[in-house]
Amino acid sequence: MSSNLADSSQPTRPAIAWIGLGIMGSPMSENLLKAGYSVTGFTLEQDKLDRLAKAGGSAAGSIAEAVKDADVIITMVPASPQVEAIAYGPEGILENAKQGALIVDMSSITPQTSVDLAKNAKEKGIRVIDAPVSGGEAGAIEAVLSIMVGGEQADFDEALPILEALGKTIVLCGPHGSGQTVKAANQLIVAVNIQACAEAVVFLEKSGVDLQAALDVLNGGLAGSTVLTRKKDNFLNRDFKPGFRIDLHHKDMGIVTDAARNVGAALPVGAVVAQLVASLRAQGDGGLDHSALLRAVERLSGAQV
Numbered sequence: 001m002s003s004n005l006a007d008s009s010q011p012t013r014p015a016i017a018w019i020g021l022g023i024m025g026s027p028m029s030e031n032l033l034k035a036g037y038s039v040t041g042f043t044l045e046q047d048k049l050d051r052l053a054k055a056g057g058s059a060a061g062s063i064a065e066a067v068k069d070a071d072v073i074i075t076m077v078p079a080s081p082q083v084e085a086i087a088y089g090p091e092g093i094l095e096n097a098k099q100g101a102l103i104v105d106m107s108s109i110t111p112q113t114s115v116d117l118a119k120n121a122k123e124k125g126i127r128v129i130d131a132p133v134s135g136g137e138a139g140a141i142e143a144v145l146s147i148m149v150g151g152e153q154a155d156f157d158e159a160l161p162i163l164e165a166l167g168k169t170i171v172l173c174g175p176h177g178s179g180q181t182v183k184a185a186n187q188l189i190v191a192v193n194i195q196a197c198a199e200a201v202v203f204l205e206k207s208g209v210d211l212q213a214a215l216d217v218l219n220g221g222l223a224g225s226t227v228l229t230r231k232k233d234n235f236l237n238r239d240f241k242p243g244f245r246i247d248l249h250h251k252d253m254g255i256v257t258d259a260a261r262n263v264g265a266a267l268p269v270g271a272v273v274a275q276l277v278a279s280l281r282a283q284g285d286g287g288l289d290h291s292a293l294l295r296a297v298e299r300l301s302g303a304q305v
Helices: 002-006 025-034 046-054 063-067 080-087 111-122 136-142 153-163 178-206 211-219 226-237 246-263 268-285 290-300
Strands: 016-019 039-042 072-075 102-105 127-130 145-150 167-174
Touching: 016 025, 016 063, 025 039, 025 046, 025 136, 039 046, 039 063, 072 080, 072 153, 080 111, 102 111, 102 153, 111 127, 111 178, 127 153, 127 178, 136 145, 145 153, 145 178, 153 167, 167 178, 178 211, 178 226, 178 246, 178 268, 178 290, 211 226, 226 290, 246 268, 246 290, 268 290
Parallel strands: 016 039, 016 072, 072 102, 102 127, 145 167
Antiparallel strands: 127 145
């Protein structure tokens, strides 16, 4: 790779600004540094900025400082209000990014927020793609995320080498907002899958079966899934350290149920699981990993959790 970088015929790599260095953003930005990109980051927590600097990135003191010289601005924040907060206003991305810059919003937000951001950015000469991800913290660390993109083909093509340093399955799904729509469907499938696994775990344990053996054999057949592979140890060890928090999945279930209502799609099972996620959050478990849906099934089955 170093010989390529030294070759003057090679195009220079885009300068990247990264806004939002949380559970997902920190390892993702570090993967870009490992791939040879320069990354200037901004986030609200000083320890996360220190982590980026230690990994070889540059810490900025504000959004404006982070984005002013960037060719590509990647955002990874929790929800639509945070995307709007970092994008708009005098200190936001749109007022401070250079013309022609490309925003890659990897947050999971409402499709409409993505559509509005793209429209408002276009008036400033700034391009946007929505590129939410699936794969959780492990997928972020291992750079094997699935990335669902909405936007223009040319902008997708420009971003692709960067996205290839972050994920394994990268697909343009349609116009602005399409990535968010597919992500909403992803979160529906994941939540229902975790709930089914959680119910199976409680059923198996109450039946006196060896849980480790049962989950291994189930995961080798049609009941197997990425969810079961990734979350099996969480279930076995009751380890709910957050890879993806219930609070965020609650937000995502709101997005998918609302979007489905708008297009006239019925989500009977999804609606029930959305209520179970909301219930778990109301019981104080919002900061736990979404595999903690197991705790809700245990409570319903008479356990003191």
